[in-house]
Amino acid sequence: MTAVTLEQVTKVYPNGFKAVDELDLSINVGELMVLVGPSGCGKTTVLRMVAGLEVITSGTLQINGRVVNDVSPKDRDIAMVFQNYALYPHMTVARNLGFALKLRGLRKREVTQQVISVAELLGLTDLLDKRPAQLSGGQRQRVAMGRAIVREPALFLMDEPLSNLDAKLRVQMRAEISRLQRHLGVATLFVTHDQTEAMTLGDRIAIMRGGVLQQLDTPQAVYDAPLNLFVAEFIGSPAMNLYEGHLSEDQLHLGGQTIALPTAVFEERPRLERYDRVVVGIRPEHLKIPSGEDNSSLVGEVNLVEGLGSDAIVHFTIDAPRVHTEAAVSGPATGEEIELAAGKLAVAGEGVARVEPAAFAVGEKVRFLIDPRQLYFFDPSTGLAI
Numbered sequence: 001m002t003a004v005t006l007e008q009v010t011k012v013y014p015n016g017f018k019a020v021d022e023l024d025l026s027i028n029v030g031e032l033m034v035l036v037g038p039s040g041c042g043k044t045t046v047l048r049m050v051a052g053l054e055v056i057t058s059g060t061l062q063i064n065g066r067v068v069n070d071v072s073p074k075d076r077d078i079a080m081v082f083q084n085y086a087l088y089p090h091m092t093v094a095r096n097l098g099f100a101l102k103l104r105g106l107r108k109r110e111v112t113q114q115v116i117s118v119a120e121l122l123g124l125t126d127l128l129d130k131r132p133a134q135l136s137g138g139q140r141q142r143v144a145m146g147r148a149i150v151r152e153p154a155l156f157l158m159d160e161p162l163s164n165l166d167a168k169l170r171v172q173m174r175a176e177i178s179r180l181q182r183h184l185g186v187a188t189l190f191v192t193h194d195q196t197e198a199m200t201l202g203d204r205i206a207i208m209r210g211g212v213l214q215q216l217d218t219p220q221a222v223y224d225a226p227l228n229l230f231v232a233e234f235i236g237s238p239a240m241n242l243y244e245g246h247l248s249e250d251q252l253h254l255g256g257q258t259i260a261l262p263t264a265v266f267e268e269r270p271r272l273e274r275y276d277r278v279v280v281g282i283r284p285e286h287l288k289i290p291s292g293e294d295n296s297s298l299v300g301e302v303n304l305v306e307g308l309g310s311d312a313i314v315h316f317t318i319d320a321p322r323v324h325t326e327a328a329v330s331g332p333a334t335g336e337e338i339e340l341a342a343g344k345l346a347v348a349g350e351g352v353a354r355v356e357p358a359a360f361a362v363g364e365k366v367r368f369l370i371d372p373r374q375l376y377f378f379d380p381s382t383g384l385a386i
Contacts, residue, residue, distance in 0.1 A: 034202030255319035281376030322349025
């Protein structure tokens with residue numbers, strides 16, 4: 001059953017700027033949908049239109065089967081969790097949690113019961129008499145979530161709620177939000193620019209760029225099969241390595257290096273045989289350190305090594321042109337612009353490998369093993385996956 005449906009929803013501001021372009025999106029009951037993309041991609045505008053804080057230029061928005069384009073925010077049965085918590089500083093935690101219930105006209109006893117219930121759920125029982133200034137960032141965020149939960153809405157809207165927390169707290173709160181959302185079973189639209197949050201939290205993720213939906217699927221499906229260069233570069237940490245390559249029969253040429261491609265690669269991508277020039281994607285975690293010589297390997301010169309204990313991030317250089325789509329930092333690009341970006345660099349290209357810890361020296365030549373079946377191929381003119 002669908003909780004929220006956006007059909008051809010468009011937002012154009014008075015100055016002519018189109019922030020969202022004919023967006024089709026549905027959120028199922030109990031689903032946590034993450035809207036992700038770089039700054040300025042339109043994701044917050046989408047959330048604000050769903051909340052009723054922005055007027056929809058064209059298209060239809062439904063919540064629980066009811067068209068709400070012209071319905072005021074207070075009548076949409078939604079609850080928002082903001083980036084800056086938006087707590088009343090002069091009120092205690094208990095009063096912050098119960099304020100919305102009090103406005104609804106609930107009796108004091110009912111308000112108290114619901115506040116205590118939510119406080120127990122969120123581990124806030126010992127903080128009910130404190131004011132926001134006396135709380136840590138994580139505690140304030142739990143109070144903000146509690147204030148949304150206590151209303152028992154049909155839809156939660158979360159606008160980058162973790163961006164003000166430090167790295168450790170963000171990890172803890174991601175787990176907390178995921179646990180609570182599944183416990184409550186309420187449809188949730190979560191907006192973030194952080195693809196790690198998107199991958200770890202979302203039942204499905206919707207990736208936006210320049211106001212246009214690029215791909216909508218489960219996190220794993222998006223990771224395994226990005227539809228275009230933008231998604232390929234945006235999803236994954238470290239980001240996918242993208243190089244300009246050439247195909248010759250059953251061989252892939254990256255600069256002066258050659259990788260043999262087995263028949264299975266062409267069987268899985270029948271259209272690949274039509275191309276001689278391609279953009280090749282290699283995920284850093286798919287590069288391995290081989291135990292011996294191998295035809296499916298890539299030699300790079302080490303520039304930098306970042307040790308993480310469990311693994312190492314190795315920055316290297318090869319002589320294949322690195323493709324800079326600029327997708328992760330800019331707005332919409334035409335096929336021509338993508339092609340120009342793909343041809344920008346005609347010299348050595350940087351790359352990143354995520355491998356097991358080893359003794360790497362700057363300037364050392366390192367051979368990385370590649371499984372050709374884990375390579376990604378894109379049309380250099382359109383940016384679309386092959």
